[in-house]
């Protein structure tokens with residue numbers, strides 16, 4: 001088995017100690033061990049295990065301390081499984097399996113905690129905190145499963161919606177396009193923001209279906225918005241809609257084929273759609289992502305890097321991947337009035353973009369002062385609440401139909 005290592009223990013050796021941080025599990029191959037827990041000043045044996053038993057397995061699932069001490073009763077051979085190795089395997093496991101595993105392990109720890117309380121009731125006080133943490137984990141796991149389930153219904157029953165936020169040319173004060181931002185119109189809970197459901201969708205694999213839907217919807221909206229906008233408002237170029245993509249959207253290597261298919265099904269041209277991806281995506285799926293993005297780029301689709309500067313920020317990938325636009329992360333814009341270093345970073349990003357022939361968009365413009373400073377620093381385009389908060393398609397149609405460039 002790759003990744004596991006064999007370890008020998010002499011009679012009396014301690015394999016793990018209660019309360020210590022755990023980073024591995026052991027499978028006993030030969031010999032016997034005893035399991036001990038601390039009771040007042042003495043170690044009390046609560047069981048023994050022989051060949052074939054797995055010990056300390058919880059430490060490779062979560063990073064809680066060891067719940068017992070394990071000592072060799074005679075000379076033992078054991079296989080050591082590190083958390084790192086387990087995590088690598090778990091990464092590739094089915095997401096539902098992963099979720100269930102977490103729930104089961106949480107319950108298992110809970111059960112062990114409770115059975116210990118039955119044995120040593122006076123320990124209750126010391127265990128309350130751990131108990132609360134477990135309950136929190138439990139609640140989190142259950143709410144994840146609940147959202148996952150409801151999200152499946154949401155997809156089937158068309159409860160997902162796209163909101164649109166304008167992206168403006170700061171020099172000419174014309175509308176360049178919109179970013180499409182997903183919302184979940186829950187029948188009872190109302191509008192749910194993407195920060196709640198996108199992570200669950202990514203974890204469970206539902207995101208691929210959702211992105212396909214969003215891309216088709218964005219294609220159809222791009223045409224309606226284009227019709228509603230006059231040429232003097234858009235500066236003659238077709239308006240684009242930027243669609244957010246996740247790592248998983250690029251995991252199977254044929255993302256470009258699906259994207260081109262959706263564009264052609266909807267009669268959209270390549271310049272009407274931009275792909276927004278994060279630095280994390282490029283780092284996590286470099287090979288498939290690169291090939292797919294190159295194909296998209298060849299067919300004329302713009303590729304933007306979202307939240308630029310907030311992630312890995314390895315400048316290396318800027319020439320390795322086909323990139324057209326850098327979107328400056330909101331955090332830089334938020335800090336630029338108070339932190340001169342943020343202004344320097346913004347200027348540097350604009351310089352990098354210019355030198356590499358890329359376009360640059362500043363996110364999070366919330367005031368006329370933000371817009372002015374960003375424009376003065378040389379940024380071409382901007383997006384933020386000051387121009388408009390993300391709104392439904394009907395509002396986007398009104399927005400382009402009645403656009404008045406703000407004075408600042």
Ligand code: C2E
Pocket residue numbers: 165180181182183193194195198214244245246306307330363364365366383384385386390
């Ligand atoms: P993002 O792609 O960085 O989107 C920008 C977020 O900043 C949006 O939040 C937007 O409403 C918010 N925003 C825009 N202007 C301002 C401003 O001036 N000030 C502040 N404070 N915030 C501003 P939202 O819509 O809640 O989306 C959050 C994140 O969810 C997005 O961040 C993106 O990572 C993800 N997301 C949204 N829609 C999709 C989608 O269709 N697919 C995927 N994969 N992810 C999505």
Ligand code: CA
Pocket residue numbers: 179244276306
């Ligand atoms: Ca985005």
Ligand code: CA
Pocket residue numbers: 306307327329330363
């Ligand atoms: Ca962003």
